[in-house]
Amino acid sequence: MRCQRCRGDAVVEVRRHHAAFCSDHFIEFFDRQVQRAIEDERMFTRDDRVLVAVSGGKDSLALWDVLRRLGYAATGLYINLGIGGYSDDSHRKTVAYADAHGADLLVADIPQEFGMSVEELARATRRVSCSACGLSKRYLFNRVAIDHGFTVVATGHNLDDEAAVLLGNLLHWQTEYLARQSPVLSSTHPKLARKVKPLYRIAEREAAAYAIVRGIDYIVDECPNSVGAKSLLYKEALNLLEQASPGAKQSLYWGFLERGRALLGTQGVVALRACVHCGQPTTAEVCAFCRMTERAAERMRVRRGGGAGAPAAAAPVGAAGAPDAGGSG
């Protein structure tokens, strides 16, 4: 197979674009798609300070890498979730990337700050792990961004992620979620950072190919808690469609962005106020993260026989100030 640009040996085929590329021209294709996403959706400019949520996986490391190469001021944020060896490996890969490329990295540590891992938080509050994990990450992404003066938080959600979420929302006609699904979530509160997904034009396979072509050492193994996740089922279904009909995923998601979301109006817009405990924006009096950590701390007290009023197992909930963030390369 030949590169469609230079006729050299191709290494990546992009069937949805009827194209194949050599390494150099694949990087050029990738850059163009990301740049277009940033500009089309007005995500940020080179004057913005961008906080990139980095997990050590292919998507987030690829995002961090491409933003830095394109000249954006991108600082990484790694959150230690306390998921045993998986968290150790993902932390190592993230630090290795930062050290090798001289990239700025902040680190937040959930077990250290809140006294328990996301798995323990999930167990103590009878949530599924992905729910406790997602809630914790969203909370810390925003808090670290606001505390450190970042104007925008970028995550590595790719075309496949967004198409899978869309399929899930459509299957259950979650109209409020559908109305909110977007590559850009604007700031609607002084303490809410804008959230953007610059890889929404990039297929998951292309993000992995980018990481390999760029020589980025990422964590290949999946989070042990993701086994059986619904998103994997939706992705499998979408990949069957994509195999038979290249471009199916982009047609579904980009078509939704161009034509579908306008039909849903503004039902996704909600009024926000400051959480009375931590000050982070929330729709309720106490934010969902504080409620979760408070409940978990209370359960731990009861389990240890302390009862109400005994010393908390977790650190003060929603403690003000920055998480345990430090430079690391």
Added chain:
Amino acid sequence: MKVMIRHQRREVEVRGRRRVRELLVELGVNPESVLVIRGAQLLTHDAQLGDDDTIELRPVVSGGID
């Protein structure tokens, strides 16, 4: 050739020359869900494979994203 299927944590031995796309069909793997790697090199679906090759099928699908 030796084929390491990362996401199934298994390794299979396959005999005879064939193209990447034929190998994936034989193994029942959707080409959208993996990258095929020989050494450090990515392979396209028309690449020819031989008995002496060691191939990695690397999954590209991440899950659990909320």
